[in-house]
Every structure is written in C-alpha cells, then in structure tokens.
Amino acid sequence: MAKHEKISEAVVRRLPIYLRYLSYLQQNEVTTVSSQQMGKNLDVNPAQIRKDLATFGDFGKKGIGYDVNYLVEKIRQILKLTEEVRVALVGAGHLGHAISNYNAYLKDNMRIAAIFDNDPGKLGKEVAGIPIQPMDELAKTIPDKQIKLAIITVPASAAQSVCDLLTQAGIKGILNFAPTTIRANKDVRIHYADVTSNLQSLAYYLT
C-alpha cells in the first residue's frame, strides 16, 4: 500500500462514497461491478474511479470489472476501518443531537462512544443512549475509551478551546461543524464540515 502522504485528499474523500455504493451492492448480492456502472451510479467519471482505485493496487480485471467483496475489504483496509474507530462528540445542542441520532448509521466499525457538553442542565441526560458527560471528564474518558476522532458541534467562539482539550487528550482527527477556523498540531487532521463552507464550494459550480 502506498504511503498516505502521496494520496490526495480528493481521493480519500471519494473512497467512502465508493464504499457505501459497494456495500449496497454487497447487500444485494451483486458480486462484480465495472467502473462504468460505478461511475453512472455515483456521478463520477469511470476513468477517475479506475485511477483512484489503481492508487492502492491492481484491483480490477479488464472486461470483468471489480470483485465487489474484495474491493469492499480493500477499501475498508485503506480507510483503517478493520478495527473499531471510536468517536467523541463535543456540544450536545441541536446539531450534536441530530448527529448523535445518526449514530445508528455509523457503520463499518465506527461509533460515537462519548458525548460532552459544558451545560450543567444537560449532564446525566442521554442522547441516542449515550450519557452526556461534563467537559472536565474529557481528558480522562478519551484515552480510557481509546477514542481517536472527535466531532465539534459547539458555537464558533468555543471551538478552539474545545479543539485544544481534544488534542491534549489524544484526538488525532477532528470533524469541525463550528463555522470557524481552528488550529492544532501537525499530527492532527482537521476537516471542515460546516454548512457555509460546503455551500460556498457548491456555489462555485453554478453557471
């Protein structure tokens, strides 16, 4: 497998989309799929799909296509989903609640394992069966539960201090829904998921 430094973020962002479609095929007992068929269903150029998958090795067979089970397994390996990945969520407001309730959809060995909020009124309550813990338990709970990823759904003004607490506790990847820029050490990966940024990217494609 190639080193991840050499693989573009765009490819890494497409792999989960491929995985979801391939898992759907798997559930429907489809065993083989061509890049043409994948491209048509995912609105991605088939040549792009072949190129993306070739980055990681020689998966396909000319004239036959990809073995669905094999490709699912490979992409899961590449995305490091072969072991359970635990996620913390900080900020149990509307957005935090909505995301936690999506927990059921977090497939492929990924689950929200802890929720934190600084509102004393929320402590002891549960979201999607997960208790809301106070912020001062974060530093202990995250290493104890071996949580590596975190979702930030606090207001923009609190996002940086939450980011600092998370990285000090050992978090290596953050999905930031707060509409603000946050900073962390180089070994921490930050992805922005806020709606404004996403919509602005989309606006670019309007003609």
Place this chain on the structure above:
Amino acid sequence: MAKHEKISEAVVRRLPIYLRYLSYLQQNEVTTVSSQQMGKNLDVNPAQIRKDLATFGDFGKKGIGYDVNYLVEKIRQILKLTEEVRVALVGAGHLGHAISNYNAYLKDNMRIAAIFDNDPGKLGKEVAGIPIQPMDELAKTIPDKQIKLAIITVPASAAQSVCDLLTQAGIKGILNFAPTTIRANKDVRIHYADVTSNLQSLAYYLT
C-alpha cells in the same frame, strides 16, 4: 479567470476556508497577509496556498504578501458570491432545524430562503423565522424565489425522490446530508456532507 472544469474540487473546497480566514483578518483591519501566515493559521502548506490562488490569477506580491481586501473580493467573485445565493432545505427534522438555525452564519450573500417537509404536523410552523412549506409547493417556490442550491436532510429512503423533485424544479447544486448515494443529471452538482463519509475520510489519516 480559468474555466472551472480545470480547477480541482480540492481547490474549490479550500477557497471557502481561505475566505473565512481572510474575512476575519478584514474585520480586524489587517490589510496584508503572507501565504506563510495563512498556512500557519489554516494548517495548510503555504506552497499549496500560493499554488491554489495562482490558479485564478496573479494575486500576491513577493516579499509583501496578499492584499486582504483584494483577495476577499477575488475569492468571492470566483465562488460567485457577488450576488445573493438562495438555498432551500428539505427535511425539517433535528438536523434540518439545527442547520436552519445556523442560517445566521450563512454569510457572504447566502441564505436559506425556503424550508420544506412532508409532515402535515410541521406545516405553518417556522424554523429560524422561515415557514415550513408542504412538499407540493416545492416545484413552484424554487423557481419563484430563484433558489439554485438545496440541502437534503431527509432520511436515506426519501433522499432520491427529494433529489428528483429538486432538480425538476431547477436546483443545480445539492448538499446531501442523507447517508445514501443519490443521482441527478450531469448539470447538477452533488456534494456529500454526511457524517459517516466525513469520519471515514478522517479515519484514513489515523496512524
């Protein structure tokens, strides 16, 4: 300005991040910024920033840096934010509510202009000051209000039919929060914002 077909999606996704940081500088009356300073604050390689911005023209001056006001204006032009971009939201559940309440954050001429839901119990209610309309008003409201982008926050099972209604009404870009693949004509851009895909991309960077 270069044709957008030639600009990679990765660049288009970084531009809103640059814009947000530059707007922050602007609010703080900072007039000049170097790619080094931007890179440090945004955790992006300064060479990457220079390369991204050079795609659109010669913005920077060696040894001086970028003129903040000029760069903000240029990026807003590139992202087509010089005119108001109106957005529809379909699905006024938890996630839809949370996103609508973020409406206040939708800066740069972008706002949620209509909300639709198929639950009769929700009709007539408002979210963030916007009335929830029945689905059968979608086909008329979207062209009437010149809405071009849409956010889908319905369950996965309803996402494709909602996507079909939206594109028939003239929507050209969709931000899909539903955890499923959706399809549309080639002239419609679909971005996936669901949490699972985002977290799976992040998991890749775990070492």
